[in-house]
Structures are given as structure tokens and as C-alpha cells.
Amino acid sequence: MISRRNLLKSIGATALAGSALAMPALARANGNAAGRVVIVGGGFGGATAAKYIKRRAPGIDVTLVEASGRFYTCPFSNLYLGGLRDFDSIGHDYAELTGRYGVRLVADLARDVDGAGRTVTLASGETLAYDRLVLAPGIDFRWDAIEGYDEAAAELAPHAWKAGPQTKLLKAQLEALEDGGLFVLSAPADPFRCPPGPYERVSLIAHYLKTHKPRSKILILDAKDAFSKQGLFTAGWQALYGDLIEWVGLSNDGKVVRVDAAAGEVETEFGTIHKAGVLNVIPPQKAGFIAHAAGVVNESGWVPVRAETFESAQVPGIHVVGDATIAAPMPKSGFSANAQGKVVAAAVVAALGGPASPEPVFANTCYSLVGPDYGISVAGVYRAADGKVVPVEGSGGLSPAEADAAYRRREARYTLGWYAAITQDIWGTAA
Amino acid sequence: MRRSSVFHAAGLASAALLAAVLAGAAAAQEADASLLAGACASCHGTDGRSPGSIPPLAGKPFAVLSAQLAAFKAGEARDATVMTRLALGYSDAELEALARHFSQIEP
Known part of the structure; x- marks a missing residue:
């Protein structure tokens, strides 16, 4: 049997709990x-x-x-x-x-x-x-990493690796490129900002060139022998752009060691000179x-x-x-x-x-567009152990190599959805 | 008469108390899921209120979210892309907590 006193106590407790619950859980806790x-x-x-x-x-x-x-x-x-x-x-x-x-x-x-x-x-x-x-x-x-590539040189051969005036400069140069001209991108060794970024960039510039300047070509000179989502990018380039894009890795003399921005020329490790119509140098960071x-x-x-x-x-x-x-x-x-x-x-x-x-859990998904309707991704889930970030075994990975066109279209659609969501999550302005 | 209404009130009060305790437990679990759920927001929007082409999560029934996450993890979800790979990074209990977390958010 419940005494009057206990009844009042439990009603009081309920009222208290009720008012506390009216506050958002996090605000109450923190x-x-x-x-x-x-x-x-x-x-x-x-x-x-x-x-x-x-x-x-x-x-x-x-x-x-x-x-x-x-x-x-x-x-x-x-x-x-x-x-x-x-x-x-x-x-x-x-x-x-x-x-x-x-x-x-x-x-x-x-x-x-x-x-x-x-x-x-x-x-x-x-x-x-x-x-x-x-x-x-x-x-x-690292303005001292490539001979001849300093801040002044970047005004002629943009890096466009911080979005802003540099990005607009590169776009203007691409628009001025003659049909049949060569776009050269110099990619750095790891680690650097946005590992798949240079390869998405050439993909979408290839889309632009194929549409507007179909006789043009793209050459990637790379300071490494492997890059993010390489198999997926390479297959996507073949499927969408044929032989428009050529990639030269470190072992095939892909590392740029000197830039002549005024002449639009680069020199690689073993002395090969490449002359570009538009030159985009992404320097080490x-x-x-x-x-x-x-x-x-x-x-x-x-x-x-x-x-x-x-x-x-x-x-x-x-x-x-x-x-x-x-x-x-x-x-x-x-x-x-x-x-x-x-x-x-x-x-x-x-x-x-x-x-x-x-306990923290980190996730990452890097979407890249190979073309407007052709998306690929790499995902990972990570946790912390003894001060280090470690991947969760068995999780994450690449889009399947054998995926059909519908899968690539879905990932292209999700690429746009991701950008809308993450920019809303950060700045509150969904694009 | 008076006695029975006291009993009645006591029954109501303890039911309410029980509900409050349960809600409190759920809230504690939700607080924990808040950091886990941060990863979801990167694609599904803050609190799972998606502004774009990726499905929203906020306010979806717990059973639906829970079944979908389990299907992703088992590799059985139709038309799935990246979630099949991401769900494998979480324990079943974490996926349950996430499903509960988003089911309790107003869409």
C-alpha cells in the first residue's frame, strides 16, 4: 500500500523528471x-x-x-x-x-x-x-619545393588548390585555350589535400574539353606511382573520354622538378620538357x-x-x-x-x-565525379586506439569495379546530395 | 471511493514515473548516439534533415531505420552504394542506437 507521503514523493519526482525532459537532452547534460x-x-x-x-x-x-x-x-x-x-x-x-x-x-x-x-x-x-x-x-x-614555382609563378600557372581567385584564373585560362591545346596538371606526392582531387579535376576538365574543344588533350604529370581510386578513374576515363587523358607516374618520369610559368613549360626529373597550353601546378603542401x-x-x-x-x-x-x-x-x-x-x-x-x-568514431566518404552522370567513391570508418586513428577492419572501400551505369549514376546523384548536406551541416547554407 | 481514487492516482503516478525513467534512459542513450550520429549528418544533413538527394533520416520509424541499417550491414539492401561499406564499421548496438536517435528527431 502506498502512503500519502510516498505518493506525493513520487508525484514530485515525476514532475521533476517531466520538466527536465522538456529540455533538449544535450542541453540538459552539457x-x-x-x-x-x-x-x-x-x-x-x-x-x-x-x-x-x-x-x-x-x-x-x-x-x-x-x-x-x-x-x-x-x-x-x-x-x-x-x-x-x-x-x-x-x-x-x-x-x-x-x-x-x-x-x-x-x-x-x-x-x-x-x-x-x-x-x-x-x-x-x-x-x-x-x-x-x-x-x-x-x-x-611549399613554395621552395619546385624550382621556379613561387607565389608570383602561381599567378601565371595557377594551383587552384585553395578555392578563390586562383580557381577563377584557371577557369579563364581553360576558356581561352585553343581547340587542340594541351592542359597539363602537375600532381604532388602524398600526403596532400584531397587525394582524389587532381583526378576528378582532369575528369571534369576533360568533360569540358570534349564538349567545347574536342581536339584538346590532357597530360597528368605525377610525383607518385599510384593515386586514390586509380582503377576506377582509369576505367571511367576510358569509358567517357577515350584517349583524351594521359597519366604519367613517377617511374615513367612524371615528377615535375622545374616550372617556367611564363613559357608554360615544365621539366621533369629526367629532363623532359613539356609545353602546356594551360598549366596547373598543384605543389607539395x-x-x-x-x-x-x-x-x-x-x-x-x-x-x-x-x-x-x-x-x-x-x-x-x-x-x-x-x-x-x-x-x-x-x-x-x-x-x-x-x-x-x-x-x-x-x-x-x-x-x-x-x-x-x-568514444569517437570517424567516417569519411570521398565522392568524385568522373563525368556529370558518373560518380565513384571511397569510404572508411575509423576509431581511435592508443592515440592513433585506425580503420575498422572489414569496413569501407571503393565503389565496385564492375558496377553498372545505374550505380555510377546513383553515386553521381549522391555526390550532389553529399555537397548539399555537408555544406548545410557546416555553414547552414545548402547549395 | 476515496481510497480507490488514491490507488488510481498512485497507479497513474507510478506509470508516469516509469515512463519518465524509461525516457530518461532513452535520452542517455541518445546523448551517446549524438557523436556517432555526427557522421551521418555529413551526407544526410544536420539531425538527418537532408536538404538534397540523399534520403532524410529524421523522424523515420525506428523499425524502418533499424531494418535498413541491418540490411546495409548484411549487404542485402537494394540499390545501396556507400552505406553497404560504411555500415560494416559499426556494431549492431551502435546501429540500433543510431536508428533510435534519428527516429526520435522531429522531421
Whole structure:
């Protein structure tokens, strides 16, 4: 028999539980987490971390340092080059992050980081104090890696490996190329941003040339002997473009060692000179500038991190996401950065008084278009073990080599769906 | 009369309490799935509200999501592409948690 006193107690408990349940589960669990987080870089990794920290713990003060008001994505810049999209459609702003999630946007460049004093100095001279710092600096180029290829040379022979004016320059050059001209792309050795990117780029430029300048050819000079999704790309090129695309790997003298941007010429390791109508040099890369200033980069030029939290292995209190990190076997992709940004968000909330982060699981899918209706993908699921990112055995892999046209069409459709979803997930602007 | 209504009220209250406890347990599980579910959002949109050609997940019945994920993992889903490869990276319990997570989100 229930006593009146116990009955009241249980009603009270129910009422309490009821009111608690009315709050979103995450806000209830993490609402007490507080502190100052500074995020440098508003690309795939940084903007994701900003949004997901705020979603987990709205009480945390998040400042995003990003100089450009609009971020143009490297993913899908190849669709612009191939004439499948306009440039505006790959740009995204920060209105949702600031307006809906309460992220403070500082339109400036980070100049220095004091990891011991926990401050970031901006180009303006302003100093931001942090409890946790997230660096999402992307890549910088190694301007000393290829003789003759420096920032001035890139104004003549673009890299177009950071989306923006460089991408538009390359597009204009392709449009000016005469029918029968040669497009030459120089691809770097691993590791570099977006492993399938150079090969998707030549695919969609081949689509453009086949449509508008059918006597033209493409030559890829590669500093490695194997590349991402190679079998799928090669079969796709044969199926869609015949012999329009030629690939020369490292062992066949594919490594470019000197560039004469004014003449549109490149020289390979064993002295062969190739003259291009349009020359696209994707140079070797390293972590973005601010990672070096913060002291989180090791001798490889990239950032070692603990896979469980993506916190720097060298400087406590600094998390690093995206292309700048050493996360292999996860590729340097926008998808990876998005996945890492969410793990960092959970880790940062935990570090600032929220509950412990669940064990991280990372996923990645790199879609590539070989043609407008011909998509291919490589996928992977990863977990953290002893500080390293490890693939889950038996998971992931490539699109099947023998797939039919319907499968390739579906993956082309999903490529577009992926871009719409991930840009919505990060910047809130579905393209 | 009075006695029976007290019993009645007590029965209701404990049923409500039980429901609250169960919901609390589900909420705890959901919180855990939130990090797992982050990976889904990269293609299916934030909270599984897809803006594009990839199917939305938010608000789909638990049984439907759970059966579909199991079919992906078993390699038996029709017209599947990348999900056949990704589902193999998750335990059955994780796939269940994901199905529950997205079934509880308003579409």
C-alpha cells in the first residue's frame, strides 16, 4: 500500500523528471560547461567545431577567427572548372553560425599563438584569451619545393588548390585555350589535400574539353606511382573520354622538378620538357601558417594529434582539425575535417566541465565525379586506439569495379546530395 | 471511493514515473548516439534533415531505420552504394542506437 507521503514523493519526482525532459537532452547534460573557446579558421573543420560546440553546450563562449566573410570550398571547385556549376554556388557565409548559434565572428587573421599563456594574437594586434583553442588552418604551399614555382609563378600557372581567385584564373585560362591545346596538371606526392582531387579535376576538365574543344588533350604529370581510386578513374576515363587523358607516374618520369610559368613549360626529373597550353601546378603542401606559429607542427610539416580528442601531441589545450593534421589513414578531405570537428567539439565540451565524450568514431566518404552522370567513391570508418586513428577492419572501400551505369549514376546523384548536406551541416547554407 | 481514487492516482503516478525513467534512459542513450550520429549528418544533413538527394533520416520509424541499417550491414539492401561499406564499421548496438536517435528527431 502506498502512503500519502510516498505518493506525493513520487508525484514530485515525476514532475521533476517531466520538466527536465522538456529540455533538449544535450542541453540538459552539457548546459553547465563554460569557458572561452577560440577557433582559428572557418573552413570544413573549424566551422563544424564552432557549430557543434554550441549545440552541445550553448554556455561556452565561442569566437571564430576567419578573415574572409565568405568561404569557397575546394570540394566542388572542380565542378565549376568543368562548367557544371557557377562559382557563387560553392561559397558559404557565417550568418547561421553567428545568428542562430551565437558564435562570435572576428574578421581577422591570427598572427601568433602563445600556448603557455593561452592567448591568440591577431593581425590587428588584438589578443584573445582562451581556455581551449581549436586550429583549423588548412594547408599552405611549399613554395621552395619546385624550382621556379613561387607565389608570383602561381599567378601565371595557377594551383587552384585553395578555392578563390586562383580557381577563377584557371577557369579563364581553360576558356581561352585553343581547340587542340594541351592542359597539363602537375600532381604532388602524398600526403596532400584531397587525394582524389587532381583526378576528378582532369575528369571534369576533360568533360569540358570534349564538349567545347574536342581536339584538346590532357597530360597528368605525377610525383607518385599510384593515386586514390586509380582503377576506377582509369576505367571511367576510358569509358567517357577515350584517349583524351594521359597519366604519367613517377617511374615513367612524371615528377615535375622545374616550372617556367611564363613559357608554360615544365621539366621533369629526367629532363623532359613539356609545353602546356594551360598549366596547373598543384605543389607539395604543409600545415597552414598558424599551426607552425603555435608550435604544434613536427618535422613532417604536419600536426601530430591524439586521435581520441584531436588535441595536439605537442601543446596542451590546442586541438587541431582537418587537412593540417596527421590523421592517416583518414584522408585530408572536407568530410574528414567535418568528422574531426564533431569529435573535437565533444572533447572541448568535456574539457570545459561537460560530461566525458563518448568514444569517437570517424567516417569519411570521398565522392568524385568522373563525368556529370558518373560518380565513384571511397569510404572508411575509423576509431581511435592508443592515440592513433585506425580503420575498422572489414569496413569501407571503393565503389565496385564492375558496377553498372545505374550505380555510377546513383553515386553521381549522391555526390550532389553529399555537397548539399555537408555544406548545410557546416555553414547552414545548402547549395 | 476515496481510497480507490488514491490507488488510481498512485497507479497513474507510478506509470508516469516509469515512463519518465524509461525516457530518461532513452535520452542517455541518445546523448551517446549524438557523436556517432555526427557522421551521418555529413551526407544526410544536420539531425538527418537532408536538404538534397540523399534520403532524410529524421523522424523515420525506428523499425524502418533499424531494418535498413541491418540490411546495409548484411549487404542485402537494394540499390545501396556507400552505406553497404560504411555500415560494416559499426556494431549492431551502435546501429540500433543510431536508428533510435534519428527516429526520435522531429522531421
